[in-house]
Amino acid sequence: MTDAATQTPGPVRDPEPGTGPLPLFEQTVRPEWIDYNGHMSEAFYVLVFGHATDEMMNAVGLGPAYRERSGCSLYTVEAHVRYLDEVAEGTPLTVRTRVLGVDGKKLRFAHEMSAEDRTVATSELFALHVGAAGSTPFPPEVRDRLAGLVEEPPAWAGRAIAPVPAPA
Template structure:
């Protein structure tokens, strides 16, 4: 898989997170509300080939009234870490095309996930800064 395919897999992960918190296609259409990706840090850890089975896990690192700081891990069927994607997501009012707080029904689900994910160790790759290290 090339780099764009890794990114596409993580984009599918964001779609699944949206559905998990209640932002389904129907909700998006009826409420004119969605999530946009503001920033992504993708780390390639091991090569994988197109067609290999993959598993994507999700952890909510932080949130506020409009944003989700999330972390995905891509694994192969043996549980080997292939890539990670740390992302900042923003709730968007589609009528205004502007950031907007999560609707209460969505925030309730976000808070429940946050409570569970507090129990999980923070990934070592989270918060990395890109740059050339100088001695």
């Protein structure tokens, strides 16, 4: 496990993309992530999900060396986060990432954050593969790797925020 807040940059190289499922991302809740209610602040759920996205990118061939060489990356254009349970300082977190769909330059994926065998948050994201000139198709080897990872969406994916009526 690496901690981006304390990690020293090394040479830019990517791990060899694997052929198995995406790796789990693990992180422990840090003291500075605790809010005025005594639990992990909502911004840090998103930070942990962001680190899990980085791990997914590394696993499919979109890591630092790819970004440096190609000038391309993922750009999140939509995200839906559900905060399901409180998390205390020192709690070990595990994030499972699922690829839900890939087409051309588009990627839909989801993260499920667990603590002590309970789901504490989910995040569903829609991202574009982008370069200096705007959005661009994934390289064939990355597209094929992502396509091979596509899973059925979990029951919670695809939801919208429930409407709240305006006062009469």
